[in-house]
Amino acid sequence: MKERLYLFDTTLRDGAQMNGVDFTVQDKLKIAVLLDDLGVDYVEGGYPGANPTDTELFADERKLNATFTAFGMTRRPGRSASNDPGLVQLLDAKADAVCFVAKSSDYQVRVALETTPEENLASIRDSVRAAKARGREVLVDCEHFFDGYKEKPEYALACAQAAYDEGARWVVLCDTNGGTLPHEVEAIVGAVTARIPGDHVGIHAHNDTEQAVANSLAAVRAGARQIQGTLNGLGERCGNANLISIIPTLKLKGDFAERFEIGVSDGKLKNLAHASRMLDEMLNRAPDRHAPYVGESAFTTKAGIHASAIAKDPKTYEHVAPETVGNRRKLLVSDQAGRSNVLSELERIGLTVNKDDPRVGRLLEEVKAREARGYAYEAADASFELLARRMLGRVPNYFDVTRFDVTVEQRINAKYERVTVTMAVVKVKVGDEELISAAEGNGPVNALDLALRKDLGKYQRFIGGLKLTDYRVRILDGGTEAVTRVLIESEDETGERWITVGVSENIIDASFQALMDSIVYKLVKSGAPA
Numbered sequence: 254m255k256e257r258l259y260l261f262d263t264t265l266r267d268g269a270q271m272n273g274v275d276f277t278v279q280d281k282l283k284i285a286v287l288l289d290d291l292g293v294d295y296v297e298g299g300y301p302g303a304n305p306t307d308t309e310l311f312a313d314e315r316k317l318n319a320t321f322t323a324f325g326m327t328r329r330p331g332r333s334a335s336n337d338p339g340l341v342q343l344l345d346a347k348a349d350a351v352c353f354v355a356k357s358s359d360y361q362v363r364v365a366l367e368t369t370p371e372e373n374l375a376s377i378r379d380s381v382r383a384a385k386a387r388g389r390e391v392l393v394d395c396e397h398f399f400d401g402y403k404e405k406p407e408y409a410l411a412c413a414q415a416a417y418d419e420g421a422r423w424v425v426l427c428d429t430n431g432g433t434l435p436h437e438v439e440a441i442v443g444a445v446t447a448r449i450p451g452d453h454v455g456i457h458a459h460n461d462t463e464q465a466v467a468n469s470l471a472a473v474r475a476g477a478r479q480i481q482g483t484l485n486g487l488g489e490r491c492g493n494a495n496l497i498s499i500i501p502t503l504k505l506k507g508d509f510a511e512r513f514e515i516g517v518s519d520g521k522l523k524n525l526a527h528a529s530r531m532l533d534e535m536l537n538r539a540p541d542r543h544a545p546y547v548g549e550s551a552f553t554t555k556a557g558i559h560a561s562a563i564a565k566d567p568k569t570y571e572h573v574a575p576e577t578v579g580n581r582r583k584l585l586v587s588d589q590a591g592r593s594n595v596l597s598e599l600e601r602i603g604l605t606v607n608k609d610d611p612r613v614g615r616l617l618e619e620v621k622a623r624e625a626r627g628y629a630y631e632a633a634d635a636s637f638e639l640l641a642r643r644m645l646g647r648v649p650n651y652f653d654v655t656r657f658d659v660t661v662e663q664r665i666n667a668k669y670e671r672v673t674v675t676m677a678v679v680k681v682k683v684g685d686e687e688l689i690s691a692a693e694g695n696g697p698v699n700a701l702d703l704a705l706r707k708d709l710g711k712y713q714r715f716i717g718g719l720k721l722t723d724y725r726v727r728i729l730d731g732g733t734e735a736v737t738r739v740l741i742e743s744e745d746e747t748g749e750r751w752i753t754v755g756v757s758e759n760i761i762d763a764s765f766q767a768l769m770d771s772i773v774y775k776l777v778k779s780g781a782p783a
């Protein structure tokens with residue numbers, strides 16, 4: 254019989270403390286559904302009363318399988334629970350559980366809270382009692398627990414004990430400043446679980462020494478049975494413990510997988526990469542390619558000998574199978590690549606060629622020659638696919654851009670403001686049809702992109718959902734002339750993302766190549782007829 258470990262997500266509360274993160278109520282609801290679907294046990298929505306968004310979020314019942322949790326402070330020193338407006342508002346919130354934050358360090362109580370250690374203990378007891386009386390499940394986040402324990406262990410333990418004795422379901426030990434190391438966490442949590450049963454103890458780790466995940470696992474080893482964290486490690490400063498790394502570790506790594514079970518099923522684990530990318534999508538930031546388990550590069554192999562070994566047996570260079578977390582294996586086609594890389598990539602794309610086909614050798618030579626000129630096919634998988642398909646004669650000539658023209662004009666407008674206006678005109682031939690489109694944009698590439706995608710005649714319906722999500726420029730200082738490399742990331746209505754590349758001495762021309770590849774890739778992918 255496996256022991257149950259509980260996952261508590263605080264993306265919407267602690268994660269929202271990160272610089273540049275600003276969730277609307279709609280964003281929060283979407284993320285809550287995502288977490289619920291994944292199988293997380295607790296979703297902490299926010300801090301009702303602290304801001305209008307969180308107050309609104311807790312104004313209505315949110316029907317989740319997960320325990321929907323409101324966060325707030327214990328009663329203020331010197332007041333009764335019923336006479337503290339903040340606490341009253343928290344208890345009125347429509348939530349299944351209440352998570353109180355309480356000080357558990359003698360030093361913090363005296364300096365930050367300016368009250369006595371005894372009054373702080375009374376505040377914990379009164380607040381837990383008040384929330385239980387309202388029928389809520391109660392959690393107490395013991396703030397600064399580890400630092401407090403190091404200074405004065407009896408007092409930190411007394412705070413945890415007060416919460417537990419009063420009936421809190423979970424006493425959560427917080428490494429608020431994030432400076433505690435895994436061996437310290439294991440020892441201190443061990444001291445706590447000697448007094449309070451581990452199935453009532455949680456861990457809340459911050460990532461200030463990049464060990465929030467390790468600290469969470471150390472706490473579990475010492476007996477804690479709830480882990481708090483966030484999607485993609487979102488959070489203040491360096492972030493919180495990353496549930497996207499913790500979940501697969503608990504599910505796939507022997508020591509944990511054999512002893513424990515969590516609410517995330519094997520089937521749902523396959524949605525992990527998707528959940529991670531969805532969050533980045535909502536934050537409008539490019540996913541971390543090197544994120545463990547779920548990053549684009551997490552199962553990407555470049556070196557030739559590694560790649561040929563992986564082709565024989567993936568276990569040779571992979572710690573887990575990428576499909577288990579919804580990711581995929583990727584063998585890079587680059588300078589160092591041999592025939593085996595090219596063949597594996599062709600197979601993944603779904604192009605079957607005989608391994609002795611002379612076109613494979615020609616493709617490899619072409620890739621090498623282009624990479625010497627600045628193309629980066631290891632990043633631009635969609636451009637590689639088009640190159641491969643063209644060499645094998647399988648890309649229809651959908652349309653020709655016979656001419657384009659981009660103007661950038663700077664002038665003073667009627668309000669005496671300096672404005673820059675950019676316009677692009679594109680002439681396209683689709684079959685016998687000649688089409689001319691013009692568009693204004695907030696820069697030459699944007700204008701060109703808009704004009705190009707404005708009217709592709711009979712192909713327009715295939716590119717309706719196409720959008721540009723990232724644009725990166727690098728000046729390469731190879732040979733005699735500096736050249737510009739442009740990488741464009743696109744996304745379509747299905748959520749699939751791909752990257753295309755263009756290289757030229759001229760940034761507009763490089764951008765144009767990458768834009769064209771992106772559109773043609775989308776047409777191929779959508780099965781647009783020739």
Ligand SMILES: [Zn+2]
Binds near residue numbers: 267459
């Ligand atoms: Zn925190």
